């Protein structure tokens with residue numbers, strides 16, 4: 358056995374390998390919930406078919422760490438092209454069609470097993486932290502692979518969410534839905550003027566995506582923000598008041614999306630024989646009024662306008678989540694303690710939301726609730742790089758491809774966000790008319 362290359366302190370090979378294995382087991386378990394007949398299904402038209410992702414995860418690891426980083430030839434050039442990219446195509450024509458081009462699952466699994474062996478060998482023994490190679494410096498490619506897979510697990514969950522119930526197999530350990538009864542009465546809190554730190558400096562944390570860099574401070578004026586995320590109960594008033602028919606409440610592109618798809622209510626709501634239901638991952642539930650409503654950015658903006666309010670900016674989110682009266686900023690809304698299951702609904706412990714305000718131990722210094730967990734939070738900020746942005750050498754197209762003025766920043770975490778992705782600087786982004794994600798919102802003024 359080759360002698361392992363020594364790594365600098367802080368980058369521990371056994372931790373990276375355990376992290377990789379845990380990722381792979383979690384992904385495998387997800388793919389195993391899909392019945393064989395649905396393996397090439399495409400539950401979200403703008404996304405690739407399910408089978409693509411089972412090849413994409415290992416192929417991305419090979420392309421990034423082994424080929425781009427370590428200069429290897431790779432394992433299977435055809436697979437490493439076929440499964441290379443799978444994010445956010447503009448329209449359905451940009452997505453490959455036809456099941457015929459996809460290999461059967463056994464072949465994809467065989468490739469994945471070969472890739473896993475090579476990746477684990479690299480994490481265990483090779484020069485994965487090479488200061489002379491920008492792709493590898495600080496373990497960049499290894500971290501990129503590890504966080505990429507965890508992020509895809511969230512994507513996979515919301516794709517699976519759209520699969521008909523008879524095409525997926527419910528795992529035995531799914532917890533019973535925690536529906537609650539009614540949401541708390543709405544309350545708005547005043548956040549005083551102050552500074553918010555967005556982003557993070559290179560080297561401050563072991564790994565950050567390029568769009569998180571660098572750290573910078575933003576002055577935020579005093580503002581009001583809802584203590585709780587907007588609930589299904591709150592949002593029902595908007596639906597019943599005809600909010601989906603009132604063009605003046607919508608941004609032009611939001612109205613166009615609403616009209617083109619004849620959207621009349623949130624995608625997670627379904628009307629059956631005159632009664633509203635929530636489409637849960639594993640079952641339909643009578644609409645839990647105490648849950649946060651999951652909506653697109655276009656819907657969230659229209660609701661806020663109907664209320665005479667608006668969505669918070671990214672900087673206001675930071676101020677509400679991490680600011681304190683003393684001016685010191687916290688790592689997390691609740692303080693500097695690491696994220697755990699008492700702070701919010703994230704890290705895959707549930708498949709669906711819980712009532713708003715269920716985790717008082719996750720409150721921010723101002724008493725704002727659920728800023729991390731139970732669904733991402735929409736902001737009014739258009740996704741862009743921070744001043745000084747540089748594409749990351751391990752994955753140059755990760756963010757830069759989306760600086761098109763057509764994506765909005767989301768912050769926080771959903772039930773399907775891994776614990777290691779819960780950090781202040783992390784940013785997520787989607788188009789305003791993308792209704793599939795686990796995204797909630799609150800209003801500001």
Ligand SMILES: [Fe+2]
Nearest residue numbers: 417443505509
């Ligand atoms: Fe990917």
